[in-house]
Amino acid sequence: MFLKCTDFSNLCSKSLHQMIRYTPSNQLSIVEFKTPFQLHLDRQNRWVKLAAAIPWDSLAQIYYRCMSADKGAPSLDARIVIGSLIIKHKLKLDDREVVETIRENMYLQYFLGLSS
Numbered sequence: 001m002f003l004k005c006t007d008f009s010n011l012c013s014k015s016l017h018q019m020i021r022y023t024p025s026n027q028l029s030i031v032e033f034k035t036p037f038q039l040h041l042d043r044q045n046r047w048v049k050l051a052a053a054i055p056w057d058s059l060a061q062i063y064y065r066c067m068s069a070d071k072g073a074p075s076l077d078a079r080i081v082i083g084s085l086i087i088k089h090k091l092k093l094d095d096r097e098v099v100e101t102i103r104e105n106m107y108l109q110y111f112l113g114l115s116s
Contacts, residue, residue, distance in 0.1 A: 041107065052113045056079050
């Protein structure tokens with residue numbers, strides 16, 4: 001069974017979504033992001049602003065169109081996949097550097113929808 005656009009809105013509430021992982025963008029809060037030493041993220045940071053400007057749910061819907069909800073290996077969260085590609089091209093990095101840069105930068109982690 002492949003997902004249709006109309007099925008996506010129900011995806012997060014159904015038990016079938018174990019194969020397709022996605023955290024809706026409305027669950028992110030800059031205040032709730034956990035940082036070392038209780039620092040707070042700067043709302044004016046370019047990655048925080050870009051995260052707010054991107055229509056994550058719409059992009060995830062497109063990303064999941066050709067995926068099966070009940071077959072195959074579980075997917076990575078669409079925001080992590082799409083966000084990593086944006087980081088890669090925006091910073092002109094190779095794949096390994098993208099991973100290392102994300103590990104080292106809490107703003108990029110926030111951009112990808114991670115909670116800490």
